[in-house]
Amino acid sequence: MYRENRKKQTKADIVQHAISLFKQKGYEKVTVEEITNACGIAKGTFFNYFPKKEYILLHLTDSYMELLDHILHKYDGASLKDQILFIYRDLITLYAKYADLLRLTLEETIRFSIRSHTEQTNIMRFQKSLGAIIESAKNNGSFQSQWKTDQISSILTGLLINVLIHYSSPLDKAQMLEELKNQLNIVWEGIIHESMEENRKK
């Protein structure tokens, strides 16, 4: 608890001014000194908070992640299919926002690199959380399937990736969500729901 607030404040300052400058001139063109000048601190201080300039980008990713976690547990009460749809929707929105920030900020190559990193990490989290959600729906009896939880979450994650990949350049959120809904319906009717029917017959 030692001087925690001061530290937090300084870090937040750096992040805030950095993002603002990145939006104006792009990541590459902004020097560390510009950032620290904007904050009214010495250059060296920056490196007490971020080991390398690049790490401030990873920090952005981390903030994004925290939002992701929130989304994944936001719809705990709803039916499984609804939960999934709501999560898809929120994720697309979040993703679009993040991608827009990166587009403003970064030059093509590094942007792709960072975004891949984010997506990759998100995919892991998403799939894991989806697994937990499915498992709990199975446990409380609201959802049944002969499919292993891992397989279902893998397929559902696949749908999301598929859509994110295909629509990555011009981010039309509505279109993406529509496509996801279609895909989900097909999968749901074709496999998951069908499996439920089978299970009921037994």
Added chain:
Amino acid sequence: MYRENRKKQTKADIVQHAISLFKQKGYEKVTVEEITNACGIAKGTFFNYFPKKEYILLHLTDSYMELLDHILHKYDGASLKDQILFIYRDLITLYAKYADLLRLTLEETIRFSIRSHTEQTNIMRFQKSLGAIIESAKNNGSFQSQWKTDQISSILTGLLINVLIHYSSPLDKAQMLEELKNQLNIVWEGIIHESMEENRKK
């Protein structure tokens, strides 16, 4: 065709010496000057071939890609399921090799970034090529399914991602392939083959 060979030679030289040095000391610790000294060329020359130091890593990714393309069309004669299994196997081997190189070469954070980039790009290619393979199997009648090609390739790609993600740290190739085979069998029997049976009955 103008002096192409000379250019190719210089570039190949740079790449070769760079990789060798990266393996010895790691990407970060190797300076551009070291690389050019090893090649017996001037520092400036490096930047005639790679706009930034970092781009030499992306070049590695590109080489890797070329191998991927080759793999994806290597088993054109075989049955669809065999093709997929063979491709899975080769991809895991290729992936392990690449991941090992990166592990030797790069420090954790940037490595993850670059690897994500590679995986992401590969996934797109893989899924697209898989689509083409499935489509052609459908066309020549050796494979039938009520499922849309996109859906199948999405699911099959999902399996691969799933395995790559879960086994990414300790790369046990045999284990990864075994898992993939199991998953493929379940999916194949459960969905794809079943659909074929239905189609045959009609």
Added chain:
DNA sequence: GAAATAAAATGACCATAGTCATTTATGACC
């Protein structure tokens, strides 16, 4: 409230990524 301790900020300093005007090598054409 002075001394002791530890956290945080500082900025002079260095190493090197990347630039660019100039030079050198290569081949084409007569």
Added chain:
DNA sequence: GGTCATAAATGACTATGGTCATTTTATTTC
């Protein structure tokens, strides 16, 4: 084989990322 045009190589130079020994600021203890 001399002239011209273009590709490729050069290396002095600059800007900036990153280090680190030192100083300043905050907190605790008596």
